[in-house]
Amino acid sequence: MTTPISILLVDDQSERAAMVAEQLIAAGYKLLARLTSAEGLLFQVEKHRPDIVLIDIESPDRDILESLAVINQHNPTPVAMFSVRGGAEFISSAVEAGVSAYMVDGLSAERVAPAIEIAMAQFRSYQHLRQSLARTQQQLDERKVIERAKGLLMARKNIGEQAAHQTLRTLAMNSNSTMRQVAEQIVAHLQPPVK
Structure with missing residues (x-):
């Protein structure tokens, strides 16, 4: 029996967050915590040590990217970010901050599992490259x-x-x-x- 993948969910819309949380649990994932903003994200990642962080925020900003950069530096964790905000510059900044998978058009039930798999595979690949370097x-x-x-x-x-x-x-x-x-x-x- 394998241990379920543990998730820290950050979603600024409570209705959507409840629906996503329900779907994650139904799909066999372990939901460690649900945050309504990225405030205190560093502390929450340190406290819960999730296998992956899922972020769905309408307008992610520089603060969230700075938090992710600190997490990536001190406690590397796979991150999948869903957002309606595209833009090559912001996506590039997100990836530099440690986002393993960036999905434009927000979070939906059918996109969660593939996003988790992509983020975790990208993260493992990046960590292997980092260690090799x-x-x-x-x-x-x-x-x-x-x-x-x-x-x-x-x-x-x-x-x-x-x-x-x-x-x-x-x-x-x-x-x-x-x-x-x-x-x-x-x-x-x-x-x-x-x-």
């Missing part, structure tokens, strides 16, 4: 500091690159540290001060 950046940073340390060792000890690399490896093994940690220490101690 972070790993690549970390590897580049590590390579830079190791190369810098090798260069300093080569200059200080008048040795070749192979010997400098072997020195780093030996120091790392002897101190039960990573090559990066040893390289950072060497750079900190051997690099001449910047004037």
Whole structure:
């Protein structure tokens, strides 16, 4: 038995929100909370930890996008936004703020499930890309500091690159540290001060 997808619903029209909430529950989703505005959205996401946030607001504004950007930064969560407001510039801003799926023409029963699937798939894809980019950046940073340390060792000890690399490896093994940690220490101690 799979756990139902948990949803935080933000809808500024109570009649529509009640209908959508009813449809979500009937379709097997778990409705964690229903908000009438985006005020306190950050707190609500932190409190409930939903699998996805569904937002249907007649006129979403910069405040909601700022809240979503903060959520995306600190507590990444898939977001599907439904709105009558289109406009390439606003949609672009929404996506930059962390909206995984943006649907123009508002929320309707037949659009909910596909929007949830799209938003969650886009979110997973984006998070995978983000993690991959972070790993690549970390590897580049590590390579830079190791190369810098090798260069300093080569200059200080008048040795070749192979010997400098072997020195780093030996120091790392002897101190039960990573090559990066040893390289950072060497750079900190051997690099001449910047004037």
